[in-house]
Amino acid sequence: MVQRIFGLIVKELLALFQDKRSRFVVIGPPLIQLIIFGYAATFDVNRVAYAVYDEENSGASRDLLARFEGSRVFRCTGRIHSDQELAKVIDCKQALLVLHVGRNFSRDLFTAPPARLQAIVDGRNSNTAGILLGYVNQIVLDFNANWLPLHGIKPPPAVLQPRSWFNPNLESRWFIVPGLLATLTLVVSIMSVGLSVAREREAGTLDQLLVTPMRSWEIVLGKVVPGLVVAMGEVTLIFLAAILWFRIPFVGNLLALYVGLAFYSLATIGVGLIISSLSMTQQQALLGSFFFLSPAIVLSGFSTPIRNMPEVVQWLTLLNPLRYALVVVRRVFLEGAGFADVWTEYIPMALIALATLLGAWWVFRRRVG
Amino acid sequence: MSPRVSRFLALWRKEWIQIRRDPASIGIGVLLPAILLLVFGYGISLDAQRLPIGVVVEKPNPLTASFTGGLEQSRYFSPHPYGSIGEGEDALRRRKVDAILWLWGDFTRRGLREGNAPLSLIVNGVDANTARLLEGYFQGVWGQWLEWEAKTSGQPILTPVDVEGRIWFNPALESRHYLAPGVIVINMTLVGALLTALVIAREWERGTMEALLSTPVSVAEILWSKIGPYFVLGMGGMAACVVITVGLFGAPLVGSPWVLFLAASLFLLSSLGMGLLISTAFRSTFLASMVAVVSTFLPAFILSGFIFDIGSMPGPIRAFTYLFAARYFVSLLQTVFLAGDVWSVLLPNLAALALMAAFFLGIAWRMSRRSLE
Numbered sequence: 133m134v135q136r137i138f139g140l141i142v143k144e145l146l147a148l149f150q151d152k153r154s155r156f157v158v159i160g161p162p163l164i165q166l167i168i169f170g171y172a173a174t175f176d177v178n179r180v181a182y183a184v185y186d187e188e189n190s191g192a193s194r195d196l197l198a199r200f201e202g203s204r205v206f207r208c209t210g211r212i213h214s215d216q217e218l219a220k221v222i223d224c225k226q227a228l229l230v231l232h233v234g235r236n237f238s239r240d241l242f243t244a245p246p247a248r249l250q251a252i253v254d255g256r257n258s259n260t261a262g263i264l265l266g267y268v269n270q271i272v273l274d275f276n277a278n279w280l281p282l283h284g285i286k287p288p289p290a291v292l293q294p295r296s297w298f299n300p301n302l303e304s305r306w307f308i309v310p311g312l313l314a315t316l317t318l319v320v321s322i323m324s325v326g327l328s329v330a331r332e333r334e335a336g337t338l339d340q341l342l343v344t345p346m347r348s349w350e351i352v353l354g355k356v357v358p359g360l361v362v363a364m365g366e367v368t369l370i371f372l373a374a375i376l377w378f379r380i381p382f383v384g385n386l387l388a389l390y391v392g393l394a395f396y397s398l399a400t401i402g403v404g405l406i407i408s409s410l411s412m413t414q415q416q417a418l419l420g421s422f423f424f425l426s427p428a429i430v431l432s433g434f435s436t437p438i439r440n441m442p443e444v445v446q447w448l449t450l451l452n453p454l455r456y457a458l459v460v461v462r463r464v465f466l467e468g469a470g471f472a473d474v475w476t477e478y479i480p481m482a483l484i485a486l487a488t489l490l491g492a493w494w495v496f497r498r499r500v501g
Numbered sequence: 502m503s504p505r506v507s508r509f510l511a512l513w514r515k516e517w518i519q520i521r522r523d524p525a526s527i528g529i530g531v532l533l534p535a536i537l538l539l540v541f542g543y544g545i546s547l548d549a550q551r552l553p554i555g556v557v558v559e560k561p562n563p564l565t566a567s568f569t570g571g572l573e574q575s576r577y578f579s580p581h582p583y584g585s586i587g588e589g590e591d592a593l594r595r596r597k598v599d600a601i602l603w604l605w606g607d608f609t610r611r612g613l614r615e616g617n618a619p620l621s622l623i624v625n626g627v628d629a630n631t632a633r634l635l636e637g638y639f640q641g642v643w644g645q646w647l648e649w650e651a652k653t654s655g656q657p658i659l660t661p662v663d664v665e666g667r668i669w670f671n672p673a674l675e676s677r678h679y680l681a682p683g684v685i686v687i688n689m690t691l692v693g694a695l696l697t698a699l700v701i702a703r704e705w706e707r708g709t710m711e712a713l714l715s716t717p718v719s720v721a722e723i724l725w726s727k728i729g730p731y732f733v734l735g736m737g738g739m740a741a742c743v744v745i746t747v748g749l750f751g752a753p754l755v756g757s758p759w760v761l762f763l764a765a766s767l768f769l770l771s772s773l774g775m776g777l778l779i780s781t782a783f784r785s786t787f788l789a790s791m792v793a794v795v796s797t798f799l800p801a802f803i804l805s806g807f808i809f810d811i812g813s814m815p816g817p818i819r820a821f822t823y824l825f826a827a828r829y830f831v832s833l834l835q836t837v838f839l840a841g842d843v844w845s846v847l848l849p850n851l852a853a854l855a856l857m858a859a860f861f862l863g864i865a866w867r868m869s870r871r872s873l874e
């Protein structure tokens with residue numbers, strides 16, 4: 133029996149890698165997505181175009197504005213000279229930010245502080261706008277802290293310098309790329325396993341399998357193990373790319389990562405098999421995978437935090453294996469977590485795996501057997 | 502009625518029947534957009550609120566109580582007290598809290614005035630975006646409290662320069678207001694490219710496309726009759742999306758509806774053209790749908806400025822984004838919805854979309870014509 137299943141596994145792997153299309157599914161999209169996501173998916177703000185509207189043009193205002201020129205976050209695109217121009221520059225997206233220094237800036241600064249620096253931000257992308265204002269505040273705080281002692285005034289009370297653990301420069305690539313490890317594995321295992329039964333059904337080889345002495349659970353196992361092999365291969369590939377190409381630090385326990393992702397892959401393979409056994413054609417299987425993948429990726433915490441979602445949607449994410457895998461991957465990569473820290477994430481993934489695999493076996497028996 | 506017109510009408514009818522009877526068309530055309538709009542509309546939010554923050558107070562006094570009280574008032578934080586910094590750090594490690602505020606030093610009026618902050622903020626930086634927002638919110642609370650404290654103790658602190666932030670178009674910085682228009686792009690891409698690619702590639706696969714091409718109907722007529730029903734379907738989906746975006750998600754529509762209509766039509770045409778092109782080039786449902794997903798759906802997501810700011814991407818990737826229609830459409834939508842009819846933004850984007858539509862439809866037409874010979 134072991135030999136029989138082993139034979140089936142070898143056959144399945146051969147089928148997967150000899151067929152041009154499925155080879156493409158396993159290798160093409162993940163690579164493209166890794167490159168595009170790795171480079172393009174960033175919440176970091178840099179080289180932001182800003183314009184200066186300096187009505188006073190005094191030594192003090194120039195001192196302040198020079199601090200923005202020195203920052204790598206900002207890139208000056210020019211000066212404007214009237215309120216009409218200000219509206220135009222923002223409306224037309226020539227600048228995301230206008231720094232406006234009023235006519236009485238120096239007078240206020242020396243005789244009646246605080247002097248005002250007006251920061252006008254384009255709010256069409258609210259996330260960028262919020263982060264930009266944070267940077268402006270930070271630069272002005274630094275300016276203030278320097279200005280006071282220079283003019284013989286006691287330094288400001290208690291300037292707070294936040295520290296951040298695990299990702300000291302707050303690079304969003306460190307957040308996104310490890311997340312891709314889990315997300316792309318999901319895409320690959322759903323796509324390759326999800327199409328396998330439907331493909332055999334279309335090709336007619338499923339009937340051949342069914343007339344062999346194999347039991348239905350053996351056939352299902354013959355689909356699960358190759359899927360696991362492929363998923364783990366994919367994990368290793370992306371893992372190496374993340375560390376060697378994107379230079380993401382890895383400080384945790386490698387085994388804890390692999391064990392977690394193995395549970396996770398089993399869960400996703402179960403989902404893929406259910407979709408596959410329910411579909412009559414490859415096209416339907418593809419659509420089914422798509423229906424599952426889009427919400428699964430959005431509602432996982434991959435790009436936006438789960439905590440920001442409405443409560444009902446948050447409950448829904450509890451059923452999503454990707455949610456747990458993302459926690460495991462990120463904690464192991466960046467926080468240096470080991471088994472003791474992430475085993476609580478293993479349990480829901482194992483439960484989902486058990487449920488989906490049993491479900492797949494049940495669906496397979498009913499729809500196919 | 503001239504034979505040309507009645508022929509065309511007959512083709513239209515055929516396409517409609519085909520759409521109605523195909524579960525895949527209904528699925529992608531109606532069901533998927535509805536699911537995605539709800540999932541995205543409710544699921545994607547960058548507005549952090551009630552962030553759990555651990556508070557460790559080493560020497561409690563009225564002043565520390567006043568500050569932590571201020572923190573509790575803020576809608577951005579939900580503070581949890583911890584007895585010692587060890588416990589706090591442990592909670593941070595176990596992800597119970599996103600940050601710890603540690604009031605460790607001489608947190609008294611005199612201590613505050615010495616200059617060195619008698620407090621630290623330690624943030625879990627793994628989610629860099631949330632961490633940065635949290636730091637910003639915290640600086641805001643801290644600054645306000647300091648000012649208020651100084652005023653009540655009768656020794657106003659001297660702030661040389663104060664920043665007055667003015668956020669145009671979206672003063673409350675609600676991320677849903679800019680994300681919801683973006684969802685329209687995703688949906689239109691699905692209907693435009695994925696659906697046509699899938700359906701027409703199947704016709705090539707089954708040979709019904711060749712059968713049509715061998716009739717006296719011209720290639721252009723066939724293409725228009727294919728595009729027509731999907732155009733209507735797509736614009737219907739668009740209208741539904743706009744209603745949901747404005748009605749359910751509360752985004753404003755500042756610009757004029759007809760500009761929106763024009764932009765949507767041009768985008769849909771370019772997207773349909775892309776779908777036709779892909780299906781004609783690959784002629785297999787499987788390959789066509791994979792190519793459609795990789796070349797239209799994913800870019801609509803990542804390279805369009807829908808979530809991620811294009812200006813902050815590396816140079817080569819930024820240049821790459823100009824190749825995708827979604828980029829122009831997102832820019833149009835965000836401007837029309839939030840800023841109004843700003844022609845200097847709208848015109849170049851509309852022109853780019855028109856150009857892309859003409860280009861893709863033209864190539865699709867040429868390719869189908871050649872395959873006939």
